[in-house]
Amino acid sequence: MRLGAHVSTAEKFSLSIDRAVEQGCECIQIFANPPQRWNPLVIPESELKLFKEKKEKAGIDPVVIHSIYLINLASENPYFYEQSIKSLIDDMKKASMIGALGVNTHLGSTKGRDFKDVLTKIVLAIKDILAASPDGPYFILENSAGAGHIIGSKFSEIGEIIKAVHSDRVKVCLDTAHSFESGYNLKTAEGLESALDEFEKEIGLEKLVCLHLNDSKTPLGSNRDLHADIGRGEIGLETFRRIVNHPKLKHLSGIIETPNLKGRSDIDDLKILRGLVK
Numbered sequence: 001m002r003l004g005a006h007v008s009t010a011e012k013f014s015l016s017i018d019r020a021v022e023q024g025c026e027c028i029q030i031f032a033n034p035p036q037r038w039n040p041l042v043i044p045e046s047e048l049k050l051f052k053e054k055k056e057k058a059g060i061d062p063v064v065i066h067s068i069y070l071i072n073l074a075s076e077n078p079y080f081y082e083q084s085i086k087s088l089i090d091d092m093k094k095a096s097m098i099g100a101l102g103v104n105t106h107l108g109s110t111k112g113r114d115f116k117d118v119l120t121k122i123v124l125a126i127k128d129i130l131a132a133s134p135d136g137p138y139f140i141l142e143n144s145a146g147a148g149h150i151i152g153s154k155f156s157e158i159g160e161i162i163k164a165v166h167s168d169r170v171k172v173c174l175d176t177a178h179s180f181e182s183g184y185n186l187k188t189a190e191g192l193e194s195a196l197d198e199f200e201k202e203i204g205l206e207k208l209v210c211l212h213l214n215d216s217k218t219p220l221g222s223n224r225d226l227h228a229d230i231g232r233g234e235i236g237l238e239t240f241r242r243i244v245n246h247p248k249l250k251h252l253s254g255i256i257e258t259p260n261l262k263g264r265s266d267i268d269d270l271k272i273l274r275g276l277v278k
């Protein structure tokens with residue numbers, strides 16, 4: 001498994017590649033827009049080009065762009081709905097310019113409505129985004145922990161959206177913490193197998209292009225999204241050993257989004273994960 005981390009693009013966008021190299025990343029995730037703001041960030045074309053050159057030279061691959069946190073493709077507020085679409089199109093354009101694998105996003109919240117009632121809205125939004133984006137980067141849906149009615153905590157919801165959008169450009173990222181928090185018991189060998197079986201049945205494993213490797217601070221089925229450093233949470237090291245060596249998963253890229261508590265760094269977490277690879 002290729003391993004990497006979410007890396008900061010602060011100061012200069014292309015500096016993230018230097019940081020990735022320093023941290024021993026083989027792949028990375030970045031923000032291409034300020035995660036708490038609607039207004040897209042203008043990144044000079046020269047900077048995007050430099051990023052791509054440096055990434056190719058360093059062999060960092062894949063690069064995944066994470067969307068901003070405000071996205072809600074099911075929003076009843078027309079402003080937020082339109083801004084979500086606009087922001088994701090901007091991310092997709094940047095992804096194309098830097099040769100990224102795709103844009104990873106959460107779907108948003110039903111705010112208590114039935115999933116069936118928001119499905120059409122989400123599907124239309126994704127179709128709009130794909131139509132306005134250059135071909136190449138994937139549009140990657142991340143599974144959620146299910147907190148605050150956030151969509152995509154069940155593989156069946158993601159599967160329904162993908163079937164309705166009906167495009168090869170839509171893929172999936174599986175977050176280990178969110179899976180566990182939403183009730184998939186990855187902690188045991190049988191639990192991991194049955195989660196993968198359900199993923200295969202509802203979505204199809206060929207859609208899975210990336211993993212977020214995070215331990216969970218909260219228990220199984222808590223619906224509370226709180227990441228822990230690798231081996232320091234409820235999921236535990238043995239599960240990560242199974243995941244990084246799993247025949248159905250080991251060809252994927254694994255990206256950490258860990259909190260770096262008590263002196264732990266991304267470098268440490270990546271070393272721990274590499275130590276588990278057989």
Ligand SMILES: [Zn+2]
Nearest residue numbers: 142175212257
């Ligand atoms: Zn994640």
